[in-house]
Amino acid sequence: MISEDDVKYVAGLSRIYLQDHEVGSLQKDLEKIIGYVEKLQKLDVTDIEPTSHALPLTNVFRDDEIKPSLDRTETMKIAVDQRDGAFKVPKVIE
Amino acid sequence: MTTTQTQFETVIGLEVHVQLSTHTKMFCSCQNIFGEDPNTQVCPVCLGLPGSLPVVNKKALEFAIRIGCALGCKINSFVKFDRKNYYYPDCPKNYQISQFDKPICYEGAIDIPTEDGTHKTIGITRAHLEEDAGKLVHADDCSLVDYNRTGTPLLEIVSEPDMRSPQEAYDYLQKLKLILSYLDVSDCDMEKGSLRCDANVSIREMGATEFGTKTELKNMNSFKAVRTALEYEINRQHKVVLSGDKVIQETLLWDENKMMTVSMRSKEAAHDYRYFPEPDLVPFTVEQSTIDEVKHHLPELPEPKLNRFIDEYKLSEYDATIIIQERCKANFFEDCLKIYPDGKKVSNWLNGAVLQEMNARKSEITDINLTPERLVELIKKVDDDTISNLVAKDVLGMMLDSGKSSAEIIDEKGLAQVSDDGALDALIDELVNEHQNIVEQIKAGKDSAVGFLVGQAMKKSQGKANPKKVGELIKRRLLDG
Numbered sequence: 001m002i003s004e005d006d007v008k009y010v011a012g013l014s015r016i017y018l019q020d021h022e023v024g025s026l027q028k029d030l031e032k033i034i035g036y037v038e039k040l041q042k043l044d045v046t047d048i049e050p051t052s053h054a055l056p057l058t059n060v061f062r063d064d065e066i067k068p069s070l071d072r073t074e075t076m077k078i079a080v081d082q083r084d085g086a087f088k089v090p091k092v093i094e
Numbered sequence: 095m096t097t098t099q100t101q102f103e104t105v106i107g108l109e110v111h112v113q114l115s116t117h118t119k120m121f122c123s124c125q126n127i128f129g130e131d132p133n134t135q136v137c138p139v140c141l142g143l144p145g146s147l148p149v150v151n152k153k154a155l156e157f158a159i160r161i162g163c164a165l166g167c168k169i170n171s172f173v174k175f176d177r178k179n180y181y182y183p184d185c186p187k188n189y190q191i192s193q194f195d196k197p198i199c200y201e202g203a204i205d206i207p208t209e210d211g212t213h214k215t216i217g218i219t220r221a222h223l224e225e226d227a228g229k230l231v232h233a234d235d236c237s238l239v240d241y242n243r244t245g246t247p248l249l250e251i252v253s254e255p256d257m258r259s260p261q262e263a264y265d266y267l268q269k270l271k272l273i274l275s276y277l278d279v280s281d282c283d284m285e286k287g288s289l290r291c292d293a294n295v296s297i298r299e300m301g302a303t304e305f306g307t308k309t310e311l312k313n314m315n316s317f318k319a320v321r322t323a324l325e326y327e328i329n330r331q332h333k334v335v336l337s338g339d340k341v342i343q344e345t346l347l348w349d350e351n352k353m354m355t356v357s358m359r360s361k362e363a364a365h366d367y368r369y370f371p372e373p374d375l376v377p378f379t380v381e382q383s384t385i386d387e388v389k390h391h392l393p394e395l396p397e398p399k400l401n402r403f404i405d406e407y408k409l410s411e412y413d414a415t416i417i418i419q420e421r422c423k424a425n426f427f428e429d430c431l432k433i434y435p436d437g438k439k440v441s442n443w444l445n446g447a448v449l450q451e452m453n454a455r456k457s458e459i460t461d462i463n464l465t466p467e468r469l470v471e472l473i474k475k476v477d478d479d480t481i482s483n484l485v486a487k488d489v490l491g492m493m494l495d496s497g498k499s500s501a502e503i504i505d506e507k508g509l510a511q512v513s514d515d516g517a518l519d520a521l522i523d524e525l526v527n528e529h530q531n532i533v534e535q536i537k538a539g540k541d542s543a544v545g546f547l548v549g550q551a552m553k554k555s556q557g558k559a560n561p562k563k564v565g566e567l568i569k570r571r572l573l574d575g
Contacts, residue, residue: 013179013181013366013368015181052174052196052371052377053174053371053373053375053376053377054373055376057376058376058377058378058379059376059378059379060149060150060375060376060378061149061150061151061152061155061378062118062123062149062150062151062152063152063153064116064117064118064151064152064153064154065117065118065123066117066118066123066124066125067118067123067124069124069125069134069135069136069137069140070136070137070138072131072133072134075133075136075141076133078141078143081236083233083236083238084132084238085131085132085133085134085240086132086133086231086238086239086240087133087183087238087239087240087241088236088237088238088239089183089236089237089238089239090236090237091232091233091235091236091237092182092183092230092232092237093230093232093237093358
């Protein structure tokens with residue numbers, strides 16, 4: 001069972017701010033989704049390797065060679081606010 | 095420790111983050127470099143921009159395997175990356191790419207020395223690759239973020255909770271750093287943050303099998319700070335338990351100025367990282383042949399080297415321990431021994447006068463203008479009585495300042511010992527005239543008075559008279575005549 005508190009907790013983890021009326025419908029949706037996944041729990045998967053990736057590829061590497069970084073003027077264009085070349089954000093420590 | 099405290103046992107586990115000194119970052123080709131202007135070493139991958147994709151740096155993987163082999167770890171043949179989800183401005187993607195259930199290395203160990211001269215084995219649970227986060231600076235009114243450090247390759251080395259005192263934790267860190275320094279995988283500089291250590295600590299009643307509630311200590315910027323912080327925190331936990339309260343599981347920051355641990359009070363949400371496989375990176379496999387290859391190319395590690403130096407060069411354990419503290423110093427020592435047979439003498443120089451010069455210049459042995467050949471040449475000048483040991487130490491300083499050889503300096507400054515009978519006789523003439531009473535004492539059989547005259551001779555000759563020779567000549571003149 002998914003409670004309303006579960007919905008609020010999960011939303012909080014992902015920084016999603018819900019209106020009160022949204023919580024109820026999301027609770028039903030989440031229950032359906034979890035219920036569907038729970039069907040899979042009934043299968044015996046003892047000898048099956050967990051799939052860690054959908055692509056049949058391994059060992060994709062890059063050599064340790066430096067390439068130029070972005071120009072800071074370009075980078076800082078995406079900053080909502082900035083100071084002394086750094087991204088300025090609300091204070092995160094008391 | 096008070097009697098009430100001895101009923102408790104301390105349990106410590108350490109997490110060490112080592113920044114790998116690859117040229118580029120873990121998942122992109124930005125330069126992996128410290129100390130640049132903020133946000134100048136970043137690209138769309140570092141910034142977590144939509145559409146950017148990470149690609150694993152092959153070198154970082156090799157370094158991780160090298161460290162794993164040196165720590166006696168098993169290397170996983172199947173390795174994957176996972177997302178560790180958290181929201182904090184040091185991490186623009188809102189997840190850190192790390193390894194959850196398939197770390198590259200697991201089940202290793204480090205031996206630390208114990209007081210009774212034996213060893214204690216500290217288990218290493220795992221070592222996994224991950225990316226570093228950005229750097230936050232907290233101003234009065236805001237926090238400022240620099241993403242240069244974002245994506246720096248890190249190996250997180252997690253120990254078993256095997257340590258029972260702050261000193262054991264300190265010894266473990268020293269040993270780990272020593273091994274790492276031999277592997278050329280990190281500059282291991284705590285001041286630059288290349289080596290960082292978090293400590294988990296709890297106490298339990300002596301004999302208990304369950305662990306007590308632990309606290310996690312962060313923000314220690316030296317091994318000594320780790321030890322002091324642990325001492326403080328253990329003491330604090332004792333007080334909490336003895337007053338009837340319970341230790342709360344929390345993250346504490348070490349405040350070096352106040353010398354105390356303080357609650358972090360971060361606005362980061364409770365830890366619920368919801369790990370899942372990183373879909374942007376395919377898994378990788380490590381062949382046994384690759385591991386064998388890495389093992390084959392491992393340098394001689396500190397401990398085997400220590401034992402060999404004691405065995406092969408007849409060094410004391412103390413001398414050998416100091417020499418192997420730095421790989422470049424150990425190499426220097428061995429290069430000297432290729433052209434000079436006396437290991438004890440070379441180690442006395444390296445651990446004495448040379449070390450003093452290194453400290454005075456705040457430099458490594460490789461940066462002080464000294465080659466093994468030059469040092470051996472200097473030692474030989476003492477061996478053949480060209481200069482005294484004392485003068486040789488001054489000559490060493492001048493060699494390092496000028497880059498000249500000992501022969502050149504002795505020649506230029508006229509520092510060679512005077513051993514010539516004629517010159518010394520003239521010197522003794524003066525002394526005999528000036529110190530008649532001492533002469534009488536010597537003639538009366540007071541042997542120690544000879545030493546006084548030799549001392550005066552050294553003074554008059556500004557250290558250049560050969561003291562052995564002067565002593566002999568004085569005795570010959572006053573006693574045999």
